Amino acid sequence: MSGVFETGVRVRGWKGYTALILLWQVTASVCFYAMYAVTPFVRDEFGVSATFVGVMLTALTFGYTLFLVPVGSITDEYGEDRVLVVGLVGLGVGAAGVTLAPSYLALLGAVFVLGAFYATAMPGTNKAVFNAIPPERLNTSMGIKQVGVTAGSGISAVLVPWFGATRFGWEVAFLLATAAAAIVSVVFWAVYEASGDGGDTDSVGIRSHFRNRAYALLTAAGFFLGAGLFTTIGYTILYVEEAVGASVVFAGLTLAAAQVFGSVGRVGFGWLADRLSVPLTTSTLYILVSQAGASFLLFLAVTVVDTPPLALVLFSLLGFFILGFTGIYYSCIGSLVPTEGVGSATAGGQIALNCGALLAPPAFGYLVDVRGYATAWTMLALAALVALVLLVALVYRH
Template identity: 45%
Template sequence: MSTDTADGTDAPATEPTGGAHDTARGWGPVAAIAGWQTAASACYYSLFAATGLLKPAFDLSGATVGLFLTVGLLGYTLALFPTGALVDGFGERRVMLAGLAGLAVAAVGVSLAPTYGALLAAAALLGAAYSTAMPATNRAIGASAPPGRANLAMGLKQVGVTAGSGLASGVFAAVAATTLVTWVAGFRAVAALGVLAAAGFALVYDGRPGSGRLATPDLRGLGDNRSYVLLVAAGFFLGAAIFAALGYVILYVDEGVGATVALGGLVLGATQVTGSVGRVLAGDLADRLGGAYGAATVTLGQAAAAFVLFGVLAAGVESVLVAGAVLLGIGISVLGSTGVFYSCLAGLVDDEDIGAATAAGQTSINAGGMVAPPAFGFLADTAGYGTAWLLPTACMLAAVVLLAGVRRTA
């Protein structure tokens, strides 16, 4: 049962008991959520940042490094629906605190791994702990964003993903630059960051209570929402393009246009920066257009721009400057689309379903991320990078078609 508030939204008819409080809306809570996302992403993306140090430490091949990363993503994906149910049932605050604690424990577990098998197990646990991120933070943003600024707030929160990834890269770059410490210290440093962030978050964020019961996600109910189904389907193709691009930027700059690995690393870092800018700008524009319709419109525009940019790479680029400029544009477009993607998703479902709905959306993105990179690598090895870039080009075309359907029905 609910009553109408002054701004026309629904509010609970009675206050929940047990010490839970509704989160105040404003940029302060949004900043706290973004800080949580940054710390959580630093812990998870330490798996990617540490590969250069783990490879010699465990005498790994390129394939076993890839398996290590895949296991982390698999643990992340498999745990999404359980954590989504926990968020819907018990509120985001508890899940976010438990998630950071789990990330810290798992990061320490990686640092203690004596064998490759133990390393894989710790990576899976780290990924599972990170599964708390999207369902919980999306619900938190829905509860905390200032009225009419939900898309911008979501974009700012999503910057925490790229900021955390960059922070992890900085930690392990510092470790690699000194002979006084090893990769073990890097994982323990991000674990300490997770503990500190959890303590600070507990002090400043109250959260919104859940339903009070743990239930299996009602995917059948979500399946009746045509706009939501189309958006989740589009997420698969967005994820495929995102992970294919992130996974091969460095190798493409080195092998495809004849530059160096070091320059490729700089380009990859720059795409993360432009991706962050894209998330903020896209969120602000979506707010101006309004609601789920605005978010769908902006996501559609970003996907269309990415389709053109990937097509340029597929047509063949020989200049390092041109390739770099196109990749920066891909950062603003498809890498910068995740914030408005989740804003659109949150606007299409009921508040009590956000956890499960986000879990399905992130699962779709992750599925694309697990399928596309091996296919891209195979095409690059057998037919060249021009042919390989046709894969994300086709993915963006499919995303454009699906997102156009979302926009019509939102």
């Protein structure tokens, strides 16, 4: 664990370094996840069905997924500093572009660009954590850094519906995200110092990682967990508003609560993994099994929600597990590959999550249109069950 922690960033200790990466992640996630919070307004403004809301989310994830492989390799070869600065600037530009889309097709193009720049997030920030944080603090730091995802999504889940329900309009929230991205990118560029020149990408490329059977099994489980994670974020507001009968503001607060509990889960599970007296791979796998099992049960429970308070409680619990697993997931990935390959390994792991997100939201929306929300949530429960089976198989194999 050499690099920035020993020689680099102009902040003090692992706490200051983690805070800087967290700031970057929060800002980037506000820009990206604002698209999940704006779904009711997109549906009304462009007159599209729940299925086409899912198509929009798929366009966002497709841009994200398509650029993960090159970004992961670039991060490993040249370091994470330039990647993260350019990524945040691009996210700000993409968020502004969404507000200018004159049609649904133009919106899909702007959303694709927004997703493409978010591809810098996981390879860059995860490589930074593995380069800089001492082993005994790694899972805690990874969990704190991953809170930036849920925090950013929670912020957008509150601000976008609130501005959308006022005379200002949802576009103001996106423009505020653009301004925040510009400011934080300057701060990050001024304060952050790269960990080094990177590694040999030819020897630790994504294809070589997938030849590792443990890595392949883990990312296969990630596919199904990613389906649950991104679809939950994408449809919670619509479900609580349309099926439960709450206001759009309360629906936004429900998603925000799920994100808050997801943040607690990411830090709490990371803290637990650091304190279990077993190897890193073993501790993270045990925790992932518990998260997948709990998510399966909670997805089934969501199908019987009939009041706003119950929705708030159940989605908060669901957030703790299905939104709280990613820090442990990336720590487990990092334990299976050499440090110099964390960028590309993270990209492969994120691709697995994103592939689930490419397929699940439009499938969920289609099931909502033809069978109702109960069937759609049951589909996510089955996805969590498949992930559970794969993880249990990996535990026994390990």
